[in-house]
Amino acid sequence: MTALLSTFDRFAALYDFSLDDFQKRACESLADGRGVLVAAPTGSGKTLVGEFAVHLALEQGGKCFYTTPIKALSNQKFADFTVRYGAERVGLLTGDNSINGDAPIVVMTTEVLRNMLYAGSGTLSGLRFVVMDEVHYLADRSRGAVWEEVIIHLPESVSVVSLSATVSNAEEFGDWLATVRGENDTIVEERRPVPLFQHVMVGQRLYDLFSDRQGPGAAPDAVNPHLAEVARDDWRRRRSRDARGSRGYHRPSAGRGLVPSRTDVVDRLDGEGLLPAIMFIFSRAGCDAAVQQCRGANLRLTTAGERGRIRAYAEERASVLGDSDLEVLGYPQWLEALERGVSSHHAGMLPVFKECVEELFSAGLVKMVFATETLALGINMPARSVVIDKLSKWNGESHADITPGEYTQLTGRAGRRGIDVEGHAIVLWAPAFEPKSVAGLASTRTYPLRSSFRPSYNMAINLVRQVGRERARELLESSFAQFQADRAVVGPARQVLKAEDALEGYGEAISCERGDFFEYAKLRRALSDREASLSKRRRGDRRDEAVASLDKLRV
Incomplete structure (x- = not known):
């Protein structure tokens, strides 16, 4: 030892x-x-x-x-x-x-x-x-x-x-x-x-998601009343506009004025000292568009010295590529955005570009990254703040709300251990925004792990070829899915056993020297069933007689 x-x-x-x-x-x-x-x-x-x-x-x-x-x-x-x-x-x-x-x-x-x-x-x-x-x-x-x-x-x-x-x-x-x-x-x-604080950005204002009220009657996960009031006012405006629209008036989209632009988000984070930050956008095109919006708004988050270090590092990493390749890949535009301290990060980028962004972000030179959710899967790019663009995404079949587990995974990037004393998670306002739903996502500390194991033909063939039919079956029955399914029937199975034991106890309690009570109960049950059957048959016979009598009265 x-x-x-x-x-x-x-x-x-x-x-x-x-x-x-x-x-x-x-x-x-x-x-x-x-x-x-x-x-x-x-x-x-x-x-x-x-x-x-x-x-x-x-x-x-x-x-x-x-x-x-x-x-x-x-x-x-x-x-x-x-x-x-x-x-x-x-x-x-x-x-x-x-x-x-x-x-x-x-x-x-x-x-x-x-x-x-x-x-x-x-x-x-x-x-x-x-x-x-x-x-x-x-x-x-x-x-x-x-x-x-x-x-x-x-x-x-x-x-x-x-x-x-x-x-x-x-x-x-x-x-x-x-x-x-x-x-x-x-x-x-x-x-x-690192403690995590939750916020919602409405227009250019940043609201705490949870109330800071304290006391014996205060709920620990109560929604900020100011944010709830904003949501109620937005709901009333939408109802009013819907009513006017139904009478033939022009109906502009309600709540759009409360939705912050991506440049507003970057400006506010910079002003509040919440950079570096990662904004999760669930599409590659959306990430690239966000970078272009920052370039178009002439946002600049770096000093002259930082820009020089960024350019030198990026040029060194990109030196393995030819000039013509760099031109096709949009290197000049990418480098310009990088020098401003902003970049995208997604699977569609060239690995050299992605790795460059990761290194510069970790070094604190790139301040704002627009990324898809793959960045939440363990890549070492912690930030002071995390921004979630929308609370729904395409799951391969339809647009669906993100789960508490996904929300926890995304916001977990916020707060750099040993650097930040607190992390910040920010959700952007959207039309029909429901603060209580977001609070539910944010306050769900843990979520259950469910198996997605489904045996396939390819899996079965490989196993049979390798270990034989019987062993292959044993291995398939060893899945976490089967383990969870077996546990799910343990409770009902125990109840059945308990009921059977109780029945045996009743049998011993009612036994006597005058005869078999269970045989008597069986005869009584058979007699009751026979009486019910005969009663049902008599009712049917009377109904048939009534129908026959009515038929005779017809002209």
Whole structure:
């Protein structure tokens, strides 16, 4: 145990801050040879536990695979580990890149590891740890099953480190992990290291979402009465305009004057000292349009010195591309916006441009980033403030309201640990805005993790080919979905057993020497059923007689 503790001490010395208690407990579990599930808020430092698994694997002479849900996060972790451990010890496997795949540390997307398991890849030899970052992604309808497949199919000798956002059923998920993986500790941390304050921006004004009233009768999550009054006034205006419109008058869109423009948002954040900030816009085109609006309004958030540093860094990173390529990619316009301190960030951007934005934002040179929600998936770009453009998005089938889990994931980027004393989450006003609905999203501290596992033909064929029919069936029955379904019937099953036991007790209580009471009750039931049947038949006969008599009276 002394050697393992010294490994932890050497790892802790890599950081210039003391580790939190939940981080220490998770690392101790790994050092003792157990798997671990860490459920903690975004920005709380749960990734450090995954980094300890990497460190432990190297100390033990084994391998560690670090899996992420998106390529951008894989690229970032690859860069971080390369700086710490050296390029010869770190590899990257994504759909776009294959670098040093036989290294002891390999960062990859989860689908790559799933494919390795099905193919029986030799790269799995010597694997000691697998870190599954953002493991709550298994609830995703389109890709979530991949996480469960990996967890189920990994060799028993591999310790799994599951890093999740705070979910209300973490213990249930931890029990499933212990069932399919063996010893597994569940560690839940609900405290945010940086307090988060919620706001709503109406026009050019910034309102607190929650009331600051205190006292014995004050509700902890009561909506700010001033904001509620704005909502009521807007509702009355819409009703009035609807009434005039129904009488043939021109009906302008109500509430539009309260919707802040994106340039208004940036100006207000800058004036309130709430930059750097990330505004989440659920479309790539919307992110790019927001940057163009800032350029058109001649917004400038940087000093002359900062502009020089931005240009020098961007030109260095873009030097790998030819002049003609840069022109086609819109490099001059991108660089101009970057020098102003604003940029977009989405999957449609060239990786070199995205990485440049990430580095400059982390360095505090880029002040405002308009991003799609992929930025909320663990990429290390914490901000002082987070702005949510709309509370609905396209989910692949229709426009739907974002869930409490998605809201928590997005706003979790706000508040930089060790830099900010508080973080700020801001929702923009929209027509028919309902403060109570937003308060419900913001006050839902945790949300349940639900499996999206659905066996597919491809999955079944791969399993049968690899392990045979019976074993394949056992593996499919080991899913978190089946685990949750089995638990759902435990309560009713126990009630049935309880009722059967009670019935047996009644049988013993009513037994006597004069005869079998149950046989008597059965005869009474049969007699009652027969009497009811005869009564029903008589009523039918009388009805038939009445109909026949009426038919005779017809002329």
